[in-house]
Amino acid sequence: MFTDPLILTLVLFGVLLLCLLAGLWIGFSLFTVGIAGMLLHQVNLPPTISIFDKIGGLMANSVWNSLNSWSLTALPLFILMGEILFRTAVSTRLLNGLLPWLGWIPGRLLHINVVACSLFAAVSGSSAATTATVGKITLDELSKRGYDRSLAIGSLAGAGTLGFLIPPSLIMIIYGVLSDTSIGKLFIGGVIPGLVLAGFYSLYIAGRALLNPQVVPGHKERFTGRDRLASLGDLAPVLLLVFVVLGGIYFGFTTPTEAAVIGVLGSLLLALAYRNLTWDNFRQSLLQAVRTTGMICLIIAGAAFLSQVVGFVGIARGISQAIAAMQLSPYTLLLVLGLMYLVLGMILDGISIVVMTLPIVLPIVVQAGFSPLWFGIFLVIMVELSQITPPVGFSLFVIQGIAAEPVAAILKATLPFFLIMIGMVILLALFPEMVLYLPEKMIH
Amino acid sequence: MLLIVGLVATEVALRTLAGRSTLVADEYSGYLMVATVLFGLAYTLASDGHIRITILTGRLPEKPQRWFESLAALLALLLCLYLFRHACVMVYDTWSLGMTADSIAETPLWIPQLSLLAGLALLCLQLLAEMLRRLPFLPTR
Amino acid sequence: GGPVKLDLNATYGATSFHTQGAMAFAELAKKYSGGSVDITVHPGGSLGFKGAELLKVVKDGQVPMSDILMGVVAGSEKVFGISSLPRLVGNFKQARQLYDASKPLYEKAAAKWNQKFLYAAPWPPSGLVTKGAVNSVADLKNLKTRTYDKNGANFLRSLGGSPVSLPWGEVYSSLRTGMIDSVLTSAESAKNGKFWEVLDHFKDINYAFPLNMVTINLDYWKALSKDQQQAMLKAAAETENNQWANSESRTVEALKVIQQHKIAVSKADAALNKALDAAAAKIIADFRKGLKPSAQAVLDRFAR
Numbered sequence: 001m002f003t004d005p006l007i008l009t010l011v012l013f014g015v016l017l018l019c020l021l022a023g024l025w026i027g028f029s030l031f032t033v034g035i036a037g038m039l040l041h042q043v044n045l046p047p048t049i050s051i052f053d054k055i056g057g058l059m060a061n062s063v064w065n066s067l068n069s070w071s072l073t074a075l076p077l078f079i080l081m082g083e084i085l086f087r088t089a090v091s092t093r094l095l096n097g098l099l100p101w102l103g104w105i106p107g108r109l110l111h112i113n114v115v116a117c118s119l120f121a122a123v124s125g126s127s128a129a130t131t132a133t134v135g136k137i138t139l140d141e142l143s144k145r146g147y148d149r150s151l152a153i154g155s156l157a158g159a160g161t162l163g164f165l166i167p168p169s170l171i172m173i174i175y176g177v178l179s180d181t182s183i184g185k186l187f188i189g190g191v192i193p194g195l196v197l198a199g200f201y202s203l204y205i206a207g208r209a210l211l212n213p214q215v216v217p218g219h220k221e222r223f224t225g226r227d228r229l230a231s232l233g234d235l236a237p238v239l240l241l242v243f244v245v246l247g248g249i250y251f252g253f254t255t256p257t258e259a260a261v262i263g264v265l266g267s268l269l270l271a272l273a274y275r276n277l278t279w280d281n282f283r284q285s286l287l288q289a290v291r292t293t294g295m296i297c298l299i300i301a302g303a304a305f306l307s308q309v310v311g312f313v314g315i316a317r318g319i320s321q322a323i324a325a326m327q328l329s330p331y332t333l334l335l336v337l338g339l340m341y342l343v344l345g346m347i348l349d350g351i352s353i354v355v356m357t358l359p360i361v362l363p364i365v366v367q368a369g370f371s372p373l374w375f376g377i378f379l380v381i382m383v384e385l386s387q388i389t390p391p392v393g394f395s396l397f398v399i400q401g402i403a404a405e406p407v408a409a410i411l412k413a414t415l416p417f418f419l420i421m422i423g424m425v426i427l428l429a430l431f432p433e434m435v436l437y438l439p440e441k442m443i444h
Numbered sequence: 445m446l447l448i449v450g451l452v453a454t455e456v457a458l459r460t461l462a463g464r465s466t467l468v469a470d471e472y473s474g475y476l477m478v479a480t481v482l483f484g485l486a487y488t489l490a491s492d493g494h495i496r497i498t499i500l501t502g503r504l505p506e507k508p509q510r511w512f513e514s515l516a517a518l519l520a521l522l523l524c525l526y527l528f529r530h531a532c533v534m535v536y537d538t539w540s541l542g543m544t545a546d547s548i549a550e551t552p553l554w555i556p557q558l559s560l561l562a563g564l565a566l567l568c569l570q571l572l573a574e575m576l577r578r579l580p581f582l583p584t585r
Numbered sequence: 586g587g588p589v590k591l592d593l594n595a596t597y598g599a600t601s602f603h604t605q606g607a608m609a610f611a612e613l614a615k616k617y618s619g620g621s622v623d624i625t626v627h628p629g630g631s632l633g634f635k636g637a638e639l640l641k642v643v644k645d646g647q648v649p650m651s652d653i654l655m656g657v658v659a660g661s662e663k664v665f666g667i668s669s670l671p672r673l674v675g676n677f678k679q680a681r682q683l684y685d686a687s688k689p690l691y692e693k694a695a696a697k698w699n700q701k702f703l704y705a706a707p708w709p710p711s712g713l714v715t716k717g718a719v720n721s722v723a724d725l726k727n728l729k730t731r732t733y734d735k736n737g738a739n740f741l742r743s744l745g746g747s748p749v750s751l752p753w754g755e756v757y758s759s760l761r762t763g764m765i766d767s768v769l770t771s772a773e774s775a776k777n778g779k780f781w782e783v784l785d786h787f788k789d790i791n792y793a794f795p796l797n798m799v800t801i802n803l804d805y806w807k808a809l810s811k812d813q814q815q816a817m818l819k820a821a822a823e824t825e826n827n828q829w830a831n832s833e834s835r836t837v838e839a840l841k842v843i844q845q846h847k848i849a850v851s852k853a854d855a856a857l858n859k860a861l862d863a864a865a866a867k868i869i870a871d872f873r874k875g876l877k878p879s880a881q882a883v884l885d886r887f888a889r
């Protein structure tokens with residue numbers, strides 16, 4: 001049948017497109033493509049084992065394995081935390097509190113996604129959780145106040161992916177383990193690029209607001225120092241919550257999952273203190289969290305199965321080997337790898353991308369003269385990009401779950417931020433010191 | 445009823461985690477995660493929470509659109525039944541081979557895996573309902 | 586047509602000791618079979634398997650071959666837990682003797698799970714990597730140690746410590762944050778994890794010499810020709826001997842490297858050894874219950 005992995009890849013892309021356009025749910029589409037991949041590939045089977053038993057067994061196992069995960073548990077908990085904050089007055093107060101501080105910058109509250117995501121990324125290891133929590137609090141509030149919805153969605157998609165770049169980061173941990181690189185150095189190495197990227201997002205928002213003033217509401221309030229002082233009263237509880245959740249991780253009391261539980265309890269306490277916590281909105285929060293989790297996890301299970309199939313039929317391996325055989329100059333190599341990761345990132349989740357390609361890609365990259373530490377950060381940004389590329393982009397799904405906008409509108413809103421990220425990758429290639437400076441300075 | 449199951453699973457997940465510092469919190473929260481998700485899948489479907497792309501099908505006239513949606517539900521139902529069947533095989537094997545987790549608790553793995561079966565069965569039923577509901581010659585809801 | 590293609594699942598990364606062993610095995614199998622057996626090693630768990638289910642997935646032929654840490658499948662088949670028992674053997678020579686004595690049991694257990702046992706090799710022995718020296722049982726009190734299995738957890742708990750179970754990927758950051766302050770692992774892993782950035786002592790207690798085995802599904806095995814099977818067995822025997830030798834030389838090498846990076850390496854004194862053996866004896870006795878007499882006999886030969 002299809003022995004050439006490149007042709008098989010194209011055929012599978014065709015199948016995926018067909019399923020998706022026919023309106024099959026994304027998770028089920030991924031399962032279908034996985035099955036197609038196994039059937040089309042020449043799998044060596046002894047006469048006593050049937051291919052359908054093999055595929056079915058793999059499917060059942062990957063559903064169980066991908067969902068039975070301690071680190072994944074943080075995801076629904078952080079989503080729930082966001083839901084609770086969102087359904088009670090806490091989120092309104094956070095925005096009210098930030099307003100006097102952001103009011104003088106062009107674009108005003110539109111920066112809140114960038115600021116809040118950067119803050120939250122320092123608590124959460126995953127981009128999906130960052131996007132979910134912050135988006136839940138901010139998106140509707142921004143629309144209500146008359147800010148441009150498209151810019152709000154785009155900045156959320158872009159800034160939400162900081163969850164992987166600003167430590168702690170699930171992807172960095174996996175990369176560090178697989179590539180034998182110091183995870184501590186990776187964490188520190190992600191700080192500057194993360195902050196720079198957040199800065200670029202803010203610059204872009206400010207630029208848009210200057211060129212096109214309609215994106216922010218017309219009336220503009222003036223704020224005095226007294227207002228700012230008063231706003232601290234609104235900000236303090238949330239900052240305290242962030243500090244408790246974040247401090248727990250940094251000072252070593254909790255793992256991210258446990259921090260998520262503390263976050264949930266903390267947000268419940270806050271809601272109680274503001275006297276907003278009714279049985280009804282608690283119930284609503286739980287149900288919505290279950291719903292969002294179910295949505296994401298069906299796709300995670302499908303992606304896990306597809307990744308397994310991709311591993312078996314040797315697609316990632318085939319593409320990487322084809323690239324290795326081309327003998328490219330370092331920058332061309334990086335360009336080709338970047339394109340490869342963009343394509344893989346369309347259909348696969350970040351962890352699978354890293355796990356499947358690294359064994360072959362890393363030796364090529366190191367041979368071309370790049371440091372594994374630098375490449376780790378490069379890879380993290382490629383993974384971030386994969387979060388916001390269709391058809392499988394977890395941040396996109398999360399946003400769709402929150403914003404209830406058509407996918408096309410979300411994609412359009414996200415595009416500028418996607419391009420900023422690409423710019424960031426180029427900048428990293430030109431100035432590798434952005435990654436390497438802090439780790440060299442701080443560890444020995 | 446579905447909602448209650450989802451609720452309880454989530455609540456239990458929280459309570460278990462809150463009383464942490466046991467050596468099994470990570471193991472059991474993993475199991476509860478599976479249960480929450482699997483019971484949540486059917487609910488998510490019922491409340492139209494799963495994502496699909498409607499760029500093309502959304503532009504069709506109503507009748508063919510409903511045919512398409514019904515067909516998609518049928519395909520998903522077949523996949524789900526296939527998955528359910530093999531999940532049954534997996535759980536049966538896990539039970540008959542006496543497999544336990546490699547943890548302090550040595551939990552017999554078939555017990556948490558039961559949530560897989562229950563959840564998939566519910567999802568199958570919900571998909572069947574979705575398929576029927578969208579058939580053009582049947583009244584909506 | 587063409588060569589027989591087989592997939593071999595390897596749990597650890599491409600540069601890790603056992604994955605490299607599996608790759609060497611694949612090369613040899615190809616060479617001895619005249620290119621008619623083509624084994625693809627999938628490192629880093631990239632096929633999506635975690636560990637505990639491996640005995641079952643090889644049994645069902647979901648993956649034809651796998652590298653399996655025996656300890657994690659002891660929940661499926663008890664006898665595979667022998668090599669991860671604490672302080673049953675004290676050096677590589679004894680570890681090999683234990684392995685030779687248990688091999689028939691392993692082969693039988695593998696056959697029961699519809700697979701052919703090909704070879705097994707030990708991890709470099711685990712010791713205690715700590716912040717600050719551990720010289721007596723008192724120093725073990727309240728030590729927050731990451732352990733990799735339930736034996737390790739029970740062992741340290743009975744000595745007064747607070748064992749923590751964490752995925753390997755979270756160990757480094759948890760050490761940094763102080764959530765744990767020590768790790769029960771080999772000098773080799775301490776070297777690969779660059780633990781000298783956070784820890785400074787290695788207590789060489791020869792806690793255990795856990796084995797990894799490589800097996801093949803029997804349906805796949807029987808579909809091979811006699812010549813191919815012979816080639817595989819020859820490759821397995823050669824890989825096994827090489828891996829045992831490598832494990833020992835890498836341990837020596839790793840101890841040297843961590844010392845160069847200012848991790849102090851020391852052995853346990855008689856008093857500590859005695860306490861450790863006592864704690865181990867309880868775990869071995871518990872494990873012994875419910876074992877078949879043939880396996881009990883093996884344990885009795887080695888228990889101190």
Ligand code: NA
Nearest residue numbers: 121163166168
């Ligand atoms: Na983060």
Ligand code: NA
Nearest residue numbers: 345386389392
């Ligand atoms: Na994507």
